[in-house]
Amino acid sequence: MALRPKLLTALALAALLAACATSPPRAGLYAQFGGQAGVEALVEEFLVRLLEDERINAQFADTDLVNLNDRLVEQFCVELGGPCTYTGRDMAQSHAGLGITEADFNALVEDLVEAMEARGIPRSAQNRLLARLAPMHADIVSP
Numbered sequence: 001m002a003l004r005p006k007l008l009t010a011l012a013l014a015a016l017l018a019a020c021a022t023s024p025p026r027a028g029l030y031a032q033f034g035g036q037a038g039v040e041a042l043v044e045e046f047l048v049r050l051l052e053d054e055r056i057n058a059q060f061a062d063t064d065l066v067n068l069n070d071r072l073v074e075q076f077c078v079e080l081g082g083p084c085t086y087t088g089r090d091m092a093q094s095h096a097g098l099g100i101t102e103a104d105f106n107a108l109v110e111d112l113v114e115a116m117e118a119r120g121i122p123r124s125a126q127n128r129l130l131a132r133l134a135p136m137h138a139d140i141v142s143p
Contacts, residue, residue, distance in 0.1 A: 030082040032125040039080065043072045046115040055107040059098065079132040091139035098142070105141050 033039055047069060051057050060068075077084035088094065109130070116126045 028081055029125060029128055030077070030080040033076075033080050033121060033129070034119075036077065036082065038119070038121075039076050039082065040073055042115055042119050042121070043069055043076060045118055046072070046112055049111040049115050050108065053107055053111055056104050056111075059100070059104060076129070079129060091136045095140045095142075100141050102141055105137060 030039075033042060047065065050060060051065075071086070071088035074084050074086045074088065078086045113126065113130075116129075
């Protein structure tokens, strides 16, 4: 009798494992962006576009670009569900007193979308990242 529950448990486990093996894996958002290497490449592409964008590049003239790069990699990694920790200041602190306008914000988003397109990131994955970043708008744009 003691063998019967163990046999049933083993059969249930085998059935569960078989079901998992036949189900197509669903790539996480972090994986869709190429993991750590993909996030780093995206941030590099994004920063190049920001610095070339005459609409907003003056906003970054006195910025520590190495620090900005590192914090963006962390932030994107966290937002994508990756194994990272964001160590930067919150968005309200980071952007306080900078006078960022709606037009500035929209230009930055356009640059990010162009960087994601250039990296070949699927549109659905792009939209998921943008949806996660969108709530930061209120802390970035000056009233």
